[in-house]
Amino acid sequence: EAQVTQNPRYLITVTGKKLTVTCSQNMNHEYMSWYRQDPGLGLRQIYYSMNVEVTDKGDVPEGYKVSRKEKRNFPLILESPSPNQTSLYFCASSPRPGTYEQYFGPGTRLTVT
Amino acid sequence: DAKTTQPNSMESNEEEPVHLPCNHSTISGTDYIHWYRQLPSQGPEYVIHGLTSNVNNRMASLAIAEDRKSSTLILHRATLRDAAVYYCILRPGADTGTASKLTFGTGTRLQVTL
Numbered sequence: 001e002a003q004v005t006q007n008p009r010y011l012i013t014v015t016g017k018k019l020t021v022t023c024s025q026n027m028n029h030e031y032m033s034w035y036r037q038d039p040g041l042g043l044r045q046i047y048y049s050m051n052v053e054v055t056d057k058g059d060v061p062e063g064y065k066v067s068r069k070e071k072r073n074f075p076l077i078l079e080s081p082s083p084n085q086t087s088l089y090f091c092a093s094s095p096r097p098g099t100y101e102q103y104f105g106p107g108t109r110l111t112v113t
Numbered sequence: 114d115a116k117t118t119q120p121n122s123m124e125s126n127e128e129e130p131v132h133l134p135c136n137h138s139t140i141s142g143t144d145y146i147h148w149y150r151q152l153p154s155q156g157p158e159y160v161i162h163g164l165t166s167n168v169n170n171r172m173a174s175l176a177i178a179e180d181r182k183s184s185t186l187i188l189h190r191a192t193l194r195d196a197a198v199y200y201c202i203l204r205p206g207a208d209t210g211t212a213s214k215l216t217f218g219t220g221t222r223l224q225v226t227l
Contacts, residue, residue, distance in 0.1 A: 004156075031213055043157070043217040050210050058214065090156045092215075098208035099145045102215060104156030 002027045004105035006091050012111045013081060021076045021108050023091030029103075031094045032074040033058065034066065036087040037107075043090065049074055050097050081112045117201045122222040125191045133186040133221050135201030140181050143206035148175065148186045149215070150197040157200070157217070160186065164206070196225045 004025045013019055025032065033048035035058075045058030049068040063085055065077040074093075078085060089108045094100040118136040125131040137146065147162040161168055161175045163184075168175040174187040188195055200220040205212040 031210075033213070035215075042219060043215070045214050048210050048213065056210050092156075094213065096208065097210055097213040099147070099162065099204050099206055099212070101147075101159035101162070102149075102157075102213075104158065107154075107156050 002103070004091055004093055004103050006089075006105040006108050008108060009106065010109050012113065014113055015082055016080050019078050019081060019110075021078075021089060021091075021110070023074045023076065023105060024072050025074075025091075025093040025103070026072065027093065027095070027103065028071065029093035029095050030071070031097045031100075031102075032068065033092050033102075034064070034074070034076050035090045035092065036060065037090060038087050046076070046089075081110075083112050086110060086112050117203060117218055119199075119201055119218065119221045121219065122224065124224045124226065125188075127192055127225055127227050128190050131188040131191045131195070131223065131225075133188070133199050133201075133223065134183065135185070136183045137201070137203055138182045140203055141205070144203045145206055146175065146177060146181075146184050147202040147204055147215070148173070148199060149202065149217075150195075150199045151220070152194075152197045157215075160199070162204075191223075191225045193225050193227075196223055198222050 034046040035043040047066040049055045091105040092102045094102040148160040149157045198220040
């Protein structure tokens, strides 16, 4: 089944403890991105990747890192999480950059205390 | 980025057609009109997109005004499973990273009742 998977789905952590949220797609998509969703602010893009080894900042990249070593994986790294990064995170992918439909993962709910 | 305006919420009876409007008066000639929806506790889901002509797919129809300043997403027979937040999004017609970004507004929350 074609899908985007994220792990973990739920995570509660403490300030400063490094964490990684994984994202994987099995559709051979070139384009992948990360969004966060907060009440009243909608979904905002954090980082995106046009292809392997090509990443760039979205609208809210501060406090996050990403890497794209393989086409299927696009992990989101929080080196030193803070409470303002408590949010619902979504990974998305599409066949290529541009006006193609994007497929979203199920989301990761992160709480930083 | 060109903005879209949608009603905050709409209600529909099950099995009835639903017309979800979107205004985008500042749309540029190369902007595509995309619709996504987000069901409760799920990630956004692509519904349909178009440029100038009306479009149909298995999920819905998209009617685009002749001047492209507005569009309407049509669900032909709403079911309880269609209850979601529906987002109308404009995207530049380019294959750049910036053009690929989806800018979600607040959308229209659709309630479907028996």
